[in-house]
Amino acid sequence: xxxxxxxxxxxxxxGIPEGKVLTYGGVAALAGNPGGARQVSRLLHSMSEKYxxxxxxxxxxxxxxxxxxxxxxxxxxxxxxxxxxxxxxxDTVDLSVYLWDGVPRC
DNA sequence: CCACTGACTACTT
DNA sequence: CAAGTAGCCAGTG
Numbered sequence: 389x390x391x392x393x394x395x396x397x398x399x400x401x402x403g404i405p406e407g408k409v410l411t412y413g414g415v416a417a418l419a420g421n422p423g424g425a426r427q428v429s430r431l432l433h434s435m436s437e438k439y440x441x442x443x444x445x446x447x448x449x450x451x452x453x454x455x456x457x458x459x460x461x462x463x464x465x466x467x468x469x470x471x472x473x474x475x476x477x478x479d480t481v482d483l484s485v486y487l488w489d490g491v492p493r494c
Numbered sequence: 495c496c497a498c499t500g501a502c503t504a505c506t507t
Numbered sequence: 508c509a510a511g512t513a514g515c516c517a518g519t520g
Contacts (some may be wrong), residue, residue, distance in 0.1 A: 390517090390518085391516090391517070391518095393516085393517080394517075394518085411502085411503090412501075412502050412503080413502070413503060416502085416515095416516090421515095421516075421517095422515095423502090423503080423514075423515050423516075424502090424515070424516055424517075425502040425503060425515080425516090426499095426500060426501090426502050426503090426515065426516065426517080427500090427502090427515090427516055427517045427518080428501085428502080429500060429501045429502060430499085430500060430501085430516090430517065430518060430519095431517090431518085432501065433500075433501060433518095434518065434519080435518090443501085446501080447501085448501075448502065448503085449502070449503060449504090450503095453501080454501040454502075455501055456501090459501080460501080461501095464501090496520105497519105497520095498518105498519090498520090499517105499518090499519090500516105500517100500518095502514105502515090503513105503514090503515085504512105504513090504514090504515105505511105505512085505513085505514105506510105506511085506512080506513100507509105507510085507511080507512100
């Protein structure tokens with residue numbers, strides 16, 4: 389049985405629109421557990437396929453991909469770019485532009 | 495149930 | 508700015 393936090397985190401991640409990204413802490417906070425950023429990483433790592441999560445839309449607080457090359461880094465970056473998300477020359481995503489507030493307009 | 499692990503974050507040096 | 512340390516919580520065995 390998963391905790392309420394986990395289930396909510398799944399919904400949050402699945403609710404991220406294309407062209408937007410969220411940080412681990414952001415997902416955790418929206419799930420009602422600020423500080424549970426690490427759990428989010430576990431969710432993506434262990435349950436992304438089972439729960440059909442857009443794991444590539446979740447990055448670290450610095451707007452960078454936490455994965456290392458040959459670990460999925462290139463894949464995630466390619467997926468993000470295909471959704472219209474641009475990377476800075478530092479290989480970082482512009483969070484001030486692409487960070488999703490978790491508040492769908494309307 | 496206990497211990498280990500982890501795609502993190504923030505603070506400190 | 509880079510590296511190290513501590514705090515954080517939950518899934519898996």
